[in-house]
Amino acid sequence: MSPWREFFILNEPIVLFxxxxxxxxxxxxxxxxxxxxxxxxxxxxxGWLGVFGLAHGLHEWGAIFIPIQAExxxxxxxxxLLLVRVCLLALSFACLFQFGVETLRPFYPNxxxxxxxxxxxxxxxxxxxxxxxxxxxLDPAQLLVRADIWARxxxxxxxxxxxxxxxxxxxxxxxxxxxxxQIGRIFSVASLALVSYAIFAGLLVRPASFFPANVxxxxxxINWVGLPPEVxxxxxxxxxxxxxxxxxxxxxxxVDRRLERMEQAQILQAERERVSRELHDGAIQTVxxxxxxxxxxxxxxxxxxxxxxxxDQVISALNHAIxxxxxxxxxxxxxxxxxxxxxxxxxxAEDPRLQSLIKVNVTIxxxxxxxxxxxxxxxxxxxxxxxxxxxxxxxxxxNIWAVAERCNDQLKVTIADDGIGLPETYAPGFGLRNMRDRxxxxxxxxxxxxxxxxxxxxxxxxxxxxxx
Numbered sequence: 003m004s005p006w007r008e009f010f011i012l013n014e015p016i017v018l019f020x021x022x023x024x025x026x027x028x029x030x031x032x033x034x035x036x037x038x039x040x041x042x043x044x045x046x047x048x049g050w051l052g053v054f055g056l057a058h059g060l061h062e063w064g065a066i067f068i069p070i071q072a073e074x075x076x077x078x079x080x081x082x083l084l085l086v087r088v089c090l091l092a093l094s095f096a097c098l099f100q101f102g103v104e105t106l107r108p109f110y111p112n113x114x115x116x117x118x119x120x121x122x123x124x125x126x127x128x129x130x131x132x133x134x135x136x137x138x139x140l141d142p143a144q145l146l147v148r149a150d151i152w153a154r155x156x157x158x159x160x161x162x163x164x165x166x167x168x169x170x171x172x173x174x175x176x177x178x179x180x181x182x183x184q185i186g187r188i189f190s191v192a193s194l195a196l197v198s199y200a201i202f203a204g205l206l207v208r209p210a211s212f213f214p215a216n217v218x219x220x221x222x223x224i225n226w227v228g229l230p231p232e233v234x235x236x237x238x239x240x241x242x243x244x245x246x247x248x249x250x251x252x253x254x255x256x257v258d259r260r261l262e263r264m265e266q267a268q269i270l271q272a273e274r275e276r277v278s279r280e281l282h283d284g285a286i287q288t289v290x291x292x293x294x295x296x297x298x299x300x301x302x303x304x305x306x307x308x309x310x311x312x313x314d315q316v317i318s319a320l321n322h323a324i325x326x327x328x329x330x331x332x333x334x335x336x337x338x339x340x341x342x343x344x345x346x347x348x349x350x351a352e353d354p355r356l357q358s359l360i361k362v363n364v365t366i367x368x369x370x371x372x373x374x375x376x377x378x379x380x381x382x383x384x385x386x387x388x389x390x391x392x393x394x395x396x397x398x399x400x401n402i403w404a405v406a407e408r409c410n411d412q413l414k415v416t417i418a419d420d421g422i423g424l425p426e427t428y429a430p431g432f433g434l435r436n437m438r439d440r441x442x443x444x445x446x447x448x449x450x451x452x453x454x455x456x457x458x459x460x461x462x463x464x465x466x467x468x469x470x
Contacts (some may be wrong), residue, residue: 159204
């Protein structure tokens with residue numbers, strides 16, 4: 003017996019424990035990763051990979067703990083535990099298969115029956131296992147060995163290959179996006195690890211009297227390389243875990259991209275408002291003044307003055323320019339005059355892009371028929387939008403509470419969160435100064451204060467009636 007083989011035989015419990023722990027950590031890493039707000043197709047299928055890791059880790063740990071429990075339990079209970087262990091193996095492979103199928107579904111929308119294959123194969127495996135237990139003369143130990151082998155052949159081998167193909171397709175899709183290309187390469191490594199796993203876990207089975215288990219099995223590998231399959235599976239599993247965990251960064255990148263798009267939309271809207279104000283207070287007033295000057299000159303001309311007709315053309319052109327500028331200003335404004343503030347607040351807080359990033363709780367204690375001027379509505383919504391953006395960028399919060407209510411003759415808008423609050427070294431930035439400037443324009447006040455027991459809140463108080 004080679005030194006390597008003797009070493010691994012003596013330390014088999016440690017090898018099995020590490021092997022099980024590798025896959026159990028894979029499952030925990032995926033389960034702990036929050037994906038409920040993600041819009042990526044991968045997010046909807048990744049849970050199957052997490053269940054595979056947990057179930058497969060428990061299966062491997064069973065090889066350690068069941069022999070220990072056998073000293074204290076009857077043979078009937080030991081047989082039940084061994085049956086549960088082999089069922090966990092088949093279930094884990096079926097989940098791996100389902101992960102691959104669900105990940106491939108968006109690429110093959112015309113093949114809806116694909117999602118039924120893993121469950122169908124699991125049912126075939128279980129039915130064959132139950133039939134063999136009744137119709138053959140195999141003892142329980144031989145029956146469990148064959149169940150283990152066919153679970154690997156039928157579910158493990160094909161499941162790992164399909165999962166590898168699915169991650170390869172994800173790699174190609176992500177490679178088209180520059181900011182996600184690096185994560186795509188990480189998934190490419192995971193795909194190669196799954197191909198290796200299909201060989202080491204799906205084809206390297208226990209020795210049996212039928213082909214190919216009588217030719218390619220764990221004893222053959224030990225004779226060839228001196229290492230048991232569990233060691234090879236552990237190494238491949240470690241590569242798979244590291245690559246998948248690093249690949250989970252894709253969800254953080256997705257959140258960053260959404261925040262960036264929201265910030266760009268906010269900047270664009272602020273720029274539109276600035277241009278609209280400058281056109282209204284600057285260019286249109288200048289053109290209007292030029293028109294008044296031209297009309298005053300026209301009144302001093304005689305009816306038969308040869309320049310009178312040309313001046314009429316100038317006045318007509320200036321009036322046309324004023325109409326065009328007013329139309330342009332109207333198109334720049336986000337809504338019609340007299341916008342409904344309540345609907346605007348509700349629409350802002352219930353924006354799907356926002357809801358996909360954080361849970362927003364909206365309470366509006368105002369009448370839907372209450373109308374504010376377009377200017378006031380724009381300023382209030384801009385303050386609320388900036389407050390929510392600050393929560394998303396800095397607060398590390400799970401929830402936002404947006405409350406709008408009428409308090410006597412004032413509108414009170416509160417944006418609260420359950421995040422980390424303001425740091426001691428906080429310095430007001432452009433966003434906060436802009437919010438306070440808008441509050442002053444509205445004739446109101448803006449308060450920043452802690453929210454017990456945790457978090458922070460922004461309180462805006464604005465006179466209910468539009469000041470004249």
